[in-house]
Amino acid sequence: MVTELLGKKIGMTQVFAENGDVVPVTVLEVGPCPVLQIKTDKTDGYNAVQVGFGAGKKKNLKKPMAGHLKKSKIEHPQRVIREVRFADGETGSKELEKFKLGDQLKVDIFDGIYKVSVTGVTKGRGFAGMIKRWNKSRGKETHGSNNVREIGSTGSDTRLTHIRPGKHMPGHYGVESVKVLNLEVIRIDKDKNIMLVRGAVAGPNGGYVVVHKTNLVRPAPPKAETKKKSVHGQRK
Amino acid sequence: MNIIEEIQKSSLKKKVPTFKVGDTVDVHVKIKEGGRERIQIFNGIVIARQGSQAVETFTVRRIVQGEGVERIFPLHSPNIVNVISRRKGRPRRAKLYYLRQRTGKSIKVKERLGEIPGADTIDQTAKKTPAPEKETPKTKNE
Numbered sequence: 001m002v003t004e005l006l007g008k009k010i011g012m013t014q015v016f017a018e019n020g021d022v023v024p025v026t027v028l029e030v031g032p033c034p035v036l037q038i039k040t041d042k043t044d045g046y047n048a049v050q051v052g053f054g055a056g057k058k059k060n061l062k063k064p065m066a067g068h069l070k071k072s073k074i075e076h077p078q079r080v081i082r083e084v085r086f087a088d089g090e091t092g093s094k095e096l097e098k099f100k101l102g103d104q105l106k107v108d109i110f111d112g113i114y115k116v117s118v119t120g121v122t123k124g125r126g127f128a129g130m131i132k133r134w135n136k137s138r139g140k141e142t143h144g145s146n147n148v149r150e151i152g153s154t155g156s157d158t159r160l161t162h163i164r165p166g167k168h169m170p171g172h173y174g175v176e177s178v179k180v181l182n183l184e185v186i187r188i189d190k191d192k193n194i195m196l197v198r199g200a201v202a203g204p205n206g207g208y209v210v211v212h213k214t215n216l217v218r219p220a221p222p223k224a225e226t227k228k229k230s231v232h233g234q235r236k
Numbered sequence: 237m238n239i240i241e242e243i244q245k246s247s248l249k250k251k252v253p254t255f256k257v258g259d260t261v262d263v264h265v266k267i268k269e270g271g272r273e274r275i276q277i278f279n280g281i282v283i284a285r286q287g288s289q290a291v292e293t294f295t296v297r298r299i300v301q302g303e304g305v306e307r308i309f310p311l312h313s314p315n316i317v318n319v320i321s322r323r324k325g326r327p328r329r330a331k332l333y334y335l336r337q338r339t340g341k342s343i344k345v346k347e348r349l350g351e352i353p354g355a356d357t358i359d360q361t362a363k364k365t366p367a368p369e370k371e372t373p374k375t376k377n378e
Contacts, residue, residue, distance in 0.1 A: 010239050010240060011240050013240045013243055013244055013290070013291070014290065014291055015243065015246070015247050015290070016247050016290075016310070016312070016313055016314055019268070019315075020266065020313050020314045020315030022310055022313070025243075027239060027240055027243060029239070192239070194239060194243075196243070
């Protein structure tokens with residue numbers, strides 16, 4: 001089973017649910033992802049398909065990559081290439097038999113899926129201070145204080161003459177892979193390869209993401225009009 | 237950006253109620269009680285319209301038992317069945333937040349009856365054939 005697919009974050013907007021509620025959604029372009037290589041237990045020791053996403057400029061295609069893509073009859077370089085793992089052993093190998101090189105994996109693999117997890121790369125914030133990076137509070141600006149955005153004390157004891165490992169410090173922040181778990185799939189547009197998920201996804205608009213299936217099941221809608229029994233005994 | 241606009245278009249209403257900031261309106265809101273649906277009317281002054289396309293909202297303010305109450309409605313929400321302009325206002329600004337500071341009669345005075353030459357689009361005929369695209373920028377410019 002294909003458990004994940006590559007995509008791109010388009011941006012956020014809102015749609016209305018059936019009952020009129022406003023639902024904040026992230027618009028994702030998911031797929032089509034061409035199959036570039038099929039890895040099997042026999043040849044590689046594990047089962048997976050290698051998929052690509054996002055056609056780049058043809059002139060940027062390097063020869064080794066061109067040779068690799070040629071097997072799938074793809075002429076454009078792929079912006080992202082990633083492996084999608086399949087189950088180990090025979091079960092996975094059997095599923096892989098359905099795929100051949102150059103097959104396009106599309107959003108419809110998420111049909112009927114209730115929730116997905118989305119991995120994105122967060123926006124880069126450069127060298128960030130304590131306040132932005134670790135949510136520290138600020139020092140006083142007045143009363144002669146110079147401790148406005150300083151890091152404060154880094155240690156306590158004279159016996160402990162080094163800074164403890166893992167101490168929060170200023171430094172590079174952002175550009176890290178963040179997986180947002182269990183976002184509800186609101187809508188899937190197969191023609192346009194568009195998926196709407198409830199809530200926010202890490203990264204800038206246009207950033208590349210990986211959409212993972214989850215095995216959560218949509219809860220059954222609450223039964224309409226079952227008369228509430230009072231918890232405490234009612235007097236007649 | 238185009239894809240987002242397209243998605244918004246899918247939730248746009250075909251008939252957008254016409255009203256402006258400063259109007260006293262009846263907002264017909266669909267409400268679900270248990271299994272039944274009914275329509276509740278919220279009456280008050282439109283003090284703001286914000287956003288565009290499917291994201292547009294409007295704020296209605298009214299005084300309930302001496303207490304100011306404001307509700308923000310998404311204009312294109314399927315729960316907003318209709319918005320009927322009861323009394324046209326003639327505000328001098330786009331956002332009437334200053335009404336929050338006012339009590340009693342002074343709330344009323346700010347709204348004026350009568351037609352504004354060349355700016356009248358809120359009559360009954362316009363209601364039946366609204367032109368939402370044209371309507372929205374006009375309200376904004378005011």
